[in-house]
Amino acid sequence: MPNTSVEISFGSRRVGAGCPAYIVAELACAHEGDIDFALNWIDAAAQANADAVKFQAFTADGLVVPGHELHAAYRRFEFDTAQWERLAEHARERKLGVLVDVFEPYSLTVAEAIAADALKVHSTNVTNPMFLERVAALDLPVIVGTGGTSKVELQAAVEVFRRHGTPIAMMHGFQGYPTADAD
Numbered sequence: 001m002p003n004t005s006v007e008i009s010f011g012s013r014r015v016g017a018g019c020p021a022y023i024v025a026e027l028a029c030a031h032e033g034d035i036d037f038a039l040n041w042i043d044a045a046a047q048a049n050a051d052a053v054k055f056q057a058f059t060a061d062g063l064v065v066p067g068h069e070l071h072a073a074y075r076r077f078e079f080d081t082a083q084w085e086r087l088a089e090h091a092r093e094r095k096l097g098v099l100v101d102v103f104e105p106y107s108l109t110v111a112e113a114i115a116a117d118a119l120k121v122h123s124t125n126v127t128n129p130m131f132l133e134r135v136a137a138l139d140l141p142v143i144v145g146t147g148g149t150s151k152v153e154l155q156a157a158v159e160v161f162r163r164h165g166t167p168i169a170m171m172h173g174f175q176g177y178p179t180a181d182a183d
Contacts, residue, residue, distance in 0.1 A: 010022065010141055011097045022052070023050045025053050025096075027056070028101075033079070035079065038079075038087055039087065042087065042090050042094060045091075045096060052096055052099055053096050054101060054120060055098070056103070057079070057084060057107040058077075058103045059104065059106045060074035060077075060078060084110045088114035098116050099117060100114070101119075102135060105134070108138065117140070118140055119138065119140050120145065120171070121142055122145050123148050127157075129156065132157055132160040133160060136164035137164070139164075139166070141167040141168070141169070142169075143170075143171050144161075144169070144171065146170050146172045147172060
C-alpha cells in the first residue's frame with residue numbers, strides 16, 4: 001500500500017498528517033488589476049490567520065489569443081513583476097507564505113522573482129509535459145490541480161516531477177457537480 005502520510009514543506013511550514021491545517025487565502029483575479037485592493041486583501045488574509053496567500057500570475061497573451069472574448073479582461077488583471085514583488089514583500093511582512101499559480105512562462109518568471117514558497121499547476125497544464133519540465137526545474141514544491149484529468153494524465157505528470165525529485169501534492173477540484181463516481 002502506498003505511503004499516504006507524506007509531508008511536504010511550503011517555505012518553513014510542514015504540511016501533512018499530524019501537522020496543523022495549512023490555510024491558503026487565494027486572491028485569484030479578485031483584485032481586478034487594483035494593487036491597493038490586493039495589498040488590503042493580503043492584510044485581511046493575515047488578520048484572518050491564514051498561513052499563506054496564493055497569487056495567479058499571468059499575462060493575457062499567455063492565456064488566450066488576442067481577439068478572444070476574455071483577452072481584454074485578462075489584460076486588465078495583469079500586474080508587472082515589480083508589482084508582484086511588492087505584493088510578495090507585503091505578504092512576508094505579515095508572516096504569510098507565498099504561493100503562485102503558474103499558467104505560462106511569465107508566471108514562472110514571477111515565481112522566481114518573488115521567491116515563491118511553492119507553485120500550483122492548474123489542471124489545464126497537467127497534459128503539458130514541456131511546461132511541467134519548466135515548473136520542475138524551479139526546484140520548488142508543487143501542488144497539482146487534478147480536476148478534469150484522467151488517471152493516465154496524472155500519472156504522466158507525476159512522473160515528470162518524480163524524475164526531478166520535486167515534492168508534489170494533489171489538489172482535486174470539481175469540474176462538474178455532482179462528479180460521477182467513476183471520475
